[in-house]
Amino acid sequence: MSTIELKRSMFHEAVSKSPSFISGVCSFAKREFRDALSSKWFLLYTLAFTILAVGVSYLSLSGVGSHGFAGFGRTAAGLLNLIMLVVPLMALSAGAGSIAGERERGTLLYMLSQPVSRTQVLLGKYLGLGVALVCSLCIGFGVSAAVLAWRAGGVGVGSYAMLIGFTSMLALAMLSLGILISVVSRRSSVATGIALFVWLSLVFVSDLGLMASSVLFKLRVQEIFALAIVNPLQSFKMGVIVNMNASLDVLGPVGAYASQTLGDALPWILGGTLGAWIIFPLGLSILLFSRRSSV
Amino acid sequence: MSLPTVILILLVALCAPALGAYDGPERTRSTDEILSMIERAESGDTIRVPRGLYVGNLVISKPVTLDGSDGAVIDARGEGSVIDVRAQGVTVRSLTVRGSGSSVTGEPAGIRVSAPNATIEHNTIEDALFGIDLRQSSDSIVRGNRITCKDMEPGRRGDGIRLWWSHNCVIEDNTVRGSRDMVFWYSENLRISRNTVSDSRYGLHFMYSHDTVLVGNDLHSNSVGVYLMYSNRITLTDNRMRNNRGASGYGIGLKDCDDIVITNNALLANRVGVYLDNSPSSVDSTGVFESNMIAFNEIGLLATPNTHDNVFTLNAFIENEEPAATHGRGRLMLNEFSRDGSGNYWSDYAGFDLDRDGVGDVVYEPRSLFGAMLAREPNLRLFVHSPAQQAIEFTARALPELRPESTLIDHAPLSSPPSIEISLGGSSRSGLRMGGVACALILIAGACAAVLGSDHGSRSIRTGEPS
Structure with missing residues (x-):
């Protein structure tokens, strides 16, 4: 039997068992969600994100006083910085702790002895953590939306919803990366270390490196743009800005180039990059996790 | 009675009131009718243009007041300027003007004025290359007009309002959308108040x-x-x-x-x-x-x-x-x-x-280091609003020798x-809607916690029972 046929038969098996497949995933998701809610780290991150988001929203509006004009652009710019720092840290560390932690405690062995496939376990964990992350973001955004409503700014509800959507995608992408880290690490301390390193690289090192190389090598705007959107944080940032301003001219020549050449396709390209960052690390971790013979 | 007949009768019955209620122009008229009214009028007379759609171009070469407040519409059907004012002291009021030509060469306008002392007020100008074009028309008033230009890319549009060598004019309370500019060439001592220009x-x-x-x-x-x-x-x-x-x-x-x-x-x-x-x-x-x-x-x-x-x-x-x-x-x-x-x-x-x-x-x-870097390398503006920018500013604060002048x-x-x-004029409604968003988001989080956080599913895994 060729590998393709083998895969096909496996696929048919999976489909024929699909109700139990999905319910298995859901059971793990529910368990993961509950565990996340009861973990101190998670509550701490939620609290920190909420307080910081409210603080940023409040401060960005306080300067204008009674003028009744509140630039959502400024609030969003403040929130952008905060999101790009906190959300990847949250999602990466949540993902990194998941499989490696269970492996270290020995509970992974127990879970895999259940009549479920490894894919189900991993997908369940991803779903549960993903929903928990989005919930925690919703609380943060919800409370700061209440602050914005109270301060009565000229806030665009549509762009706020877009901001939440892109942030959720960023969180899911970083979670996916975190789970990949968790699958390849033996110990949870190693996984957390790698996650922190990846966070530092994505948030600071890659941007600073790209800045330096764009100056040193006199990169052209299209090269800078192509290199920048590889970083999910940059495509997140550009996605939010393009949805708010309908153009990237805020980002100087590179942004103007992207807006003019890509036009209406730009938000889709940026969203697609984020989507790829969700799918590929998750797919890779499923592949690695199901191939691994040892626990 | 057969079913089709019933439907037909019903249809006619439904359409008849609608047809009766249609109170638009009964028939298309020609701008020649307005022209003959102007010819019959004395200088300084006010002509109330009857309600209707007038097709064609209109040249005004007598100092009269044209008042279209009964609902007169002039449509040039895409040929040249719609109204061309060539006499001193003409007033054009409350007309709806549309459909000028669109070729840049003749610079066709909704209302073109080439004589002083004109008053152009409370008109609605639509689908015109140039909206109101004053050439050597000093001491004129352009007030309360609503102008939208042709739907073309910005570089090919005409100007919403243009003054050329027209001094001592008053331009007030006009609304212009989607034009090129509201532009003033070689015109001195103007008063420009309370106009709104957007999407231009x-x-x-x-x-x-x-x-x-x-x-x-x-x-x-x-x-x-x-x-x-x-x-x-x-x-x-x-x-x-x-x-x-x-x-x-x-x-x-x-x-x-x-x-x-x-x-x-x-x-x-x-x-x-x-x-x-x-x-x-x-x-x-x-x-x-x-x-x-x-x-x-x-x-x-x-x-x-x-x-x-x-x-x-x-x-x-x-x-x-x-x-x-x-x-x-x-x-x-x-x-x-x-x-x-x-x-x-x-x-x-x-x-x-x-x-x-x-x-x-x-x-x-x-003294922003990042700002100084932007001045040298404009491409770096791509990295604003990012933690890397904050990191650079922080470094400059920590190491004073890096701080720029x-x-x-x-x-x-x-x-x-x-x-x-x-x-x-901040709106309070957006505050209300934002409050709605806040409630919705917290409800979503709560619902997720309630549905997924119930111990039903998790216990079945922990005890090893099939769910």
Whole structure:
């Protein structure tokens, strides 16, 4: 039997068992969600994100006083910085702790002895953590939306919803990366270390490196743009800005180039990059996790 | 009775009232009818144009008043200018004018005026290349017109309102959308008040037009709010420039203009609030900027390095991504940012005011390393709003030898924003809707917690029972 046929038969098996497949995933998701809610780290991150988001929203509006004009652009710019720092840290560390932690405690062995496939376990964990992350973001955004409503700014509800959507995608992408880290690490301390390193690289090192190389090598705007959107944080940032301003001219020549050449396709390209960052690390971790013979 | 017959009768019954209620023009008329009315009238008469759709072009060569308030519509069906005023002292009022030609060569307009003392008021102009075009028509009034131009790309559009060599005119309460510019060529001593220009290229554009007052105009979502070029002695007061963006998005742009006075304006959420390009250009003239609200722009004040002799006092620079920057390298040291002990309010001022006299005890000198890098390498602007930018600023604060020279010095920065009275009309409904969003988000989180957090599913796994 060729590998393709083998895969096909496996696929048919999976489909024929699909109700139990999905319910298995859901059971793990529910368990993961509950565990996340009861973990101190998670509550701490939620609290920190909420307080910081409210603080940023409040401060960005306080300067204008009674003028009744509140630039959502400024609030969003403040929130952008905060999101790009906190959300990847949250999602990466949540993902990194998941499989490696269970492996270290020995509970992974127990879970895999259940009549479920490894894919189900991993997908369940991803779903549960993903929903928990989005919930925690919703609380943060919800409370700061209440602050914005109270301060009565000229806030665009549509762009706020877009901001939440892109942030959720960023969180899911970083979670996916975190789970990949968790699958390849033996110990949870190693996984957390790698996650922190990846966070530092994505948030600071890659941007600073790209800045330096764009100056040193006199990169052209299209090269800078192509290199920048590889970083999910940059495509997140550009996605939010393009949805708010309908153009990237805020980002100087590179942004103007992207807006003019890509036009209406730009938000889709940026969203697609984020989507790829969700799918590929998750797919890779499923592949690695199901191939691994040892626990 | 068969079913089709019933349906037919029902249809007729339904349509009959609708047909009866249609009270539009009964038939299409020709502009020749208006022309013969003008020919019969004496000079100075008022002609009430009866309700109807008049097709064709109309040339007015007698000083009469044309009043279309009964519902007259003139449509040139895409041929030339719709109304061409060639006599002195003509008034065109409350007409709906549409369908000028679209070829740039003849510059066809909705209403073209080529004689002085015209009054063009309360007209609605649609689908015209140029809206209202005054050529050598001094002492005219253009008031309360609503103008939308042809739906073309911005560079191919005509101007909403254009004055050419027309002095002492009053332009007020007009609304222009989707045109190129509202532009004034070689026209002096104008009063331009309470106009709204949006979704156009330049809101108000001055070319070689001196001695003019601009009051209470609202210019938003254009490429540039007000662009003054080679025009001297112009006063801007109580205007609002919001959300003027694009590669050259400026709230106010000044190019080679002398003795400009800009007071009490609101410049909000533009790409650049104020752009100074070699202005003032003469040695003995000054630019005055007092009590303006310059907030939420990407760059508050952008100037070419040779800019000199501008005086900024009592302005509020609030939450601009960069408060002040030079176009290319250089500093703004030839301008004054404080005079007689009062400077400006800068929301990023980190000093203190111990003696509580309202003036900070430490000078304000912004020294942004990232800003200095942007001036050298514009491409790096891609990285604004990112933690990397914050990291660079932090490094510059930690290592003083990396800090660049300050772009400007304000010796008397205000410790609290000056009160600037500008009505901006924030809507309370968006606050309500935002409250709805807040509730919805918290409900979503709560629902997820309730549905997924119930111990039903998890226990079945822990106890090893199949769910």
